[in-house]
Amino acid sequence: MPAIWIALIILALAVVGYVLGVKRALSLAGGDSRRLHSRTTYYGWNVALFAAVPALLVLVLWLIAQPVMLERAMSGAIPEDMLSEGANRSLIIADVRNTANALSAAEQKGLLSAAELADPAGNADAIKAKLTDAGIRFASGATPQIFAAAEHYSASQSTGRKVITVLALLAAVAGLAFATMRIHPEFRARNVVETFIKGLLIACSSIAILTTVGIVLSMLFETGHFFQAYPWTDFFFGTTWSPKFGGGSQLGILPLIWGTLYISVIALAVSVPVGLFAAIYMSEYASSRVRSVVKPAIEMLAGIPTIVYGLFALITVGPMLRDYFAQPLGLGSSGSSVMTAGLVMGIMLIPFVSSLSDDIINAVPQSLRDGALGLGSTQSETVRKVVLPAALPGIVGAILLAASRAIGETMIVVMGAGAAAKMNLNPFEAMTTITVKIVSQLTGDTDFRAPETLVAFALGLTLFVITLALNIVALYVVRKYREQYE
Structure with a gap:
């Protein structure tokens, strides 16, 4: 399932949680909101936040880690003799990714048979001809090994989407159930919501700092690699x-x-x-x-x-x-x-x-x-x-x-x-x-x-x-x- 659909489902669960939180708080108070510690809206927001924020955090972390995991999966599927030339590693990975996208587009259009989809490496020539006739762009130098790695990449991507869908929805349902079950008239919902919001604000304000730190560290590491290969004196004092x-x-x-x-x-x-x-x-x-x-x-x-x-x-x-x-x-x-x-x-x-x-x-x-x-x-x-x-x-x-x-x-x-x-x-x-x-x-x-x-x-x-x-x-x-x- 695409990430946008997962996020929309999580937000829908948060809305449901808000309604359940308000109704449960009023029900436990016998319909008299004066018996509650906080306003009824705080009970609703408490459930909504616990349903949405952890699940969205899981989704964001997955989106950040997914490219690294997929690249490792591709590297494991590409033969070692193709990766022996370090200068071409990034190009090979790009070819695999482009070929996987082309296979996915051809599958959606119904251009490939079940046998071709099951063994893209063995049917590489036929698949390339169909992709060319359909005007679908793919790696021009794609070999059977590239098609095999692309199939592995697509399978890993599909498995990852299923896993993150289950994990994100489980986190949303678990947060909704946890927040709903602990509601009672004396529950300090306002304090919990304000603490939650304060934590979110702190996290948002930290993004700029963490981004700056990440940029500086990435430049420092790569600059260190440069100075290992080139004298720093020639770099800073050279006039050519x-x-x-x-x-x-x-x-x-x-x-x-x-x-x-x-x-x-x-x-x-x-x-x-x-x-x-x-x-x-x-x-x-x-x-x-x-x-x-x-x-x-x-x-x-x-x-x-x-x-x-x-x-x-x-x-x-x-x-x-x-x-x-x-x-x-x-x-x-x-x-x-x-x-x-x-x-x-x-x-x-x-x-x-x-x-x-x-x-x-x-x-x-x-x-x-x-x-x-x-x-x-x-x-x-x-x-x-x-x-x-x-x-x-x-x-x-x-x-x-x-x-x-x-x-x-x-x-x-x-x-x-x-x-x-x-x-x-x-x-x-x-x-x-x-x-x-x-x-x-x-x-x-x-x-x-x-x-x-x-x-x-x-x-x-x-x-x-x-x-x-x-x-x-x-x-x-x-x-x-x-x-x-x-």
Whole structure:
């Protein structure tokens, strides 16, 4: 049974449990709800939560563990001689999965006979011909061994669905029965429900922390494997980026860091002044009518896909900078440059700075403005010496968000700045960033044991550390200046 149907059945049982809980509580109280410790709805929610939450937890844990279990089942069904080539292991497993999906689709359409379904390996040629005629996509290089492994994969998947269906429904029924049976007039249903809800809230709030820990640990482990195959000194202090699958790679990160910071600085030089001045105008000078038009117009920039910004950089901004600035000044002849990507990225970041800064400035108490104006300050002096210092922590947060967005941008850099990893002060030269190289190293059929692939995790961890350093600097600035206004 599909997981969505299992979840719907569990939720239906929870609804039934709610009704049973309310009715049982009223029945034991003789129809007088005043004899109950808690309101009748708490008794219903108590049964519903015990029926739904444990069963859904079992279902979620199964969905997380299922891919690993199925991969192990596939590995056991694939002959050892096919897995001897480690570089092809992931491709073989993908072929098995695709073939299993094709067999399932053909079975649903009634294209295969019972004999073919019973022995797909022995009828591999006939099955491939029928799948091809029906237009069903499958692994083009599927062998009889692949078909046998695919059949084993489908059988394991079917068995797993039956097992999880039984376990999840048993957990739901057991929780419903347990919660219903312990209902009595003195039962503190409200306390139990509130404790249950509190536990759920704690679990939900822990997801972000656990996700961050998981991301960091995964990058750390893979980065450790990379540094076992490639010297860390050459990675952190190398000035040449030239990956070559098969040996002889030079994987120095300094050109990528230079390109990332260079493009990000130009983008922030555009977005921070424009966005901050726009926020000051909207919050302090603009009328409500003008604000109602200008603010949504600026925020529309945030809704434009980055690929559209990339096309804008490639087709419009790049050629314009080349024809009117780079070539006349003798600084370059390419439309792909740091300046192109920086300017377009800066335009994209304007709403991140302006919207957040506008909200923060509006949150400054009006009493501060009134006090400054009452002492004889002009409106501009009030903004410069009172409003902006009071809103500085929020403004720093907005700039930090824009900086993190700039450092992590990929598509605009690919289309606007090119892919050349080099260190140059000329802003009209093509360069690249860390994120672009992470994508390029993980694209295509790659060997995840090779340093040329594992370097992507080292690059990701470096990017994470840079972002963390930005957060620490911003926290220091906020704490330092906040003390003057509290």
